[in-house]
Amino acid sequence: MSAGRSNPRRAAPTKVRSTLPKVNPLHELGRAGVTGLAAAAGVTRFVGKSAIGAVQGRKPSRRDVAREVRNTFESLGPTYVKLGQLIASSPGVFTEEMSSEFESLLDDVAPADPKAIAALFKEEFGKRPDEVFAEFDPEPIASASIAQVHTAKLHDGTDVVVKIQRPGIGDRLAPDVAILERAAGLIEISEYGRMLSARHVVEDFANGLDEELDFRNEAAAMREWFECLQSSDFGDQVRVPTVYDDYTTPRVMTMERIYATRIDDAAAVKTAGHDGVALCRTLFLSLMESAFHGGLFHGDLHAGNVLVDDDGKLVLLDFGIVGRFTPRTRRILRQLVYDLIVRKDYESAGRGIFLLGAVHNPGSSAKGGADIKQVAMPMTSTELGEMSYTDLGRQMAAVAKAHDARLPRELVLVGKQLLYVEKYMKLLAPRWKAMADPQIFGYMSSIMKEAERDRRADQAAKKSADG
Numbered sequence: 001m002s003a004g005r006s007n008p009r010r011a012a013p014t015k016v017r018s019t020l021p022k023v024n025p026l027h028e029l030g031r032a033g034v035t036g037l038a039a040a041a042g043v044t045r046f047v048g049k050s051a052i053g054a055v056q057g058r059k060p061s062r063r064d065v066a067r068e069v070r071n072t073f074e075s076l077g078p079t080y081v082k083l084g085q086l087i088a089s090s091p092g093v094f095t096e097e098m099s100s101e102f103e104s105l106l107d108d109v110a111p112a113d114p115k116a117i118a119a120l121f122k123e124e125f126g127k128r129p130d131e132v133f134a135e136f137d138p139e140p141i142a143s144a145s146i147a148q149v150h151t152a153k154l155h156d157g158t159d160v161v162v163k164i165q166r167p168g169i170g171d172r173l174a175p176d177v178a179i180l181e182r183a184a185g186l187i188e189i190s191e192y193g194r195m196l197s198a199r200h201v202v203e204d205f206a207n208g209l210d211e212e213l214d215f216r217n218e219a220a221a222m223r224e225w226f227e228c229l230q231s232s233d234f235g236d237q238v239r240v241p242t243v244y245d246d247y248t249t250p251r252v253m254t255m256e257r258i259y260a261t262r263i264d265d266a267a268a269v270k271t272a273g274h275d276g277v278a279l280c281r282t283l284f285l286s287l288m289e290s291a292f293h294g295g296l297f298h299g300d301l302h303a304g305n306v307l308v309d310d311d312g313k314l315v316l317l318d319f320g321i322v323g324r325f326t327p328r329t330r331r332i333l334r335q336l337v338y339d340l341i342v343r344k345d346y347e348s349a350g351r352g353i354f355l356l357g358a359v360h361n362p363g364s365s366a367k368g369g370a371d372i373k374q375v376a377m378p379m380t381s382t383e384l385g386e387m388s389y390t391d392l393g394r395q396m397a398a399v400a401k402a403h404d405a406r407l408p409r410e411l412v413l414v415g416k417q418l419l420y421v422e423k424y425m426k427l428l429a430p431r432w433k434a435m436a437d438p439q440i441f442g443y444m445s446s447i448m449k450e451a452e453r454d455r456r457a458d459q460a461a462k463k464s465a466d467g
Contacts, residue, residue: 262307291414
């Protein structure tokens with residue numbers, strides 16, 4: 001087998017989709033019973049600990065609640081661990097205690113049986129791992145709910161990392177997803193469940209799992225993201241691992257091993273002499289550029305997925321979760337930014353926001369505009385450099401709730417990534433005012449110019465149609 005490698009600059013191949021296995025009703029019923037028992041056991045443990053705490057004069061803290069939820073999710077297996085990872089990857093959406101407690105689930109799950117890993121390699125390559133590679137370490141360096149990562153060496157001496165899907169994970173996930181789909185239908189009976197759009201949340205979760213079960217999707221997304229940034233001014237400041245196609249299948253992905261520092265290790269980043277402002281600026285602009293123009297952005301920028309190499313370049317890993325904006329959505333978003341910041345037309349901005357989501361209680365456009373104005377005013381003030389994405393996100397969520405609106409998953413997802421950017425800004429560039437930075441200001445100005453061109457084109461088209 002040749003050590004074929006993929007070039008991240010080449011055009012991305014067509015996305016390959018996999019499907020979760022069909023679920024036997026008896027299997028689903030049995031799994032539902034196990035899930036119910038595990039949940040009941042978690043509640044029982046919490047009640048027992050709370051009773052003991054009450055005797056000792058101590059009330060259960062939010063940290064105690066978060067820890068018990070985490071323990072219960074972990075006992076339920078990979079599907080619920082994945083849900084836990086969603087919680088950990090959503091700072092500002094869930095409580096700080098809940099997000100913090102679930103962070104250990106990002107890469108601290110018990111590894112699979114080495115014999116099962118060897119059997120999986122036999123199915124994928126017809127050989128054991130130690131036969132496929134010149135060297136293969138059976139002890140993983142990271143282990144999460146869907147996959148685990150091992151170090152290895154190609155026969156030409158190249159150091160690589162090998163991402164391996166957990167054996168039988170599809171059969172484990174399928175009944176849990178079926179249970180969650182049924183539960184979501186019941187939850188939506190309540191007003192709160194409808195506001196959360198529980199069925200859509202589960203549908204998005206299931207679709208995400210479906211794509212993650214074929215690593216070729218991740219390889220394609222990685223190449224697409226990298227390619228879309230190469231025409232930008234900061235394209236040479238980002239990189240992704242090279243994928244070795246000859247050693248990659250739906251359940252195994254082999255990539256170059258990159259030695260780098262986690263972006264949240266502020267001491268190591270500064271010791272290495274890297275510019276914290278430059279790193280945060282590049283991360284922010286790469287997110288905006290890939291979302292506004294590329295149409296695909298990284299959907300899980302937790303620190304384990306964002307590294308800094310020896311040259312000060314950002315290294316993005318794990319494209320299992322990505323978001324996509326259609327051309328229509330990108331056009332609406334550009335217009336939304338223009339309406340909010342330039343025209344200060346909050347009624348028009350409100351219409352744009354509602355165009356992005358399913359609004360069940362729109363009320364009057366004037367009322368919607370007034371609500372948007374209350375949220376957006378800080379964005380047009382002289383204090384823009386002090387803007388907090390966390391606070392802004394919470395205010396936007398309140399407006400959406402008032403109008404019973406469900407914003408698209410991708411819009412919420414990009415918002416979550418901005419919260420990560422804000423977190424790294426506080427660590428690496430605490431005095432930097434992002435929105436006052438000339439490069440970011442220039443980039444946002446270019447977005448507004450595009451929106452103005454779009455608006456004029458729409459007006460000309462309408463005039464031509466009317467006349």
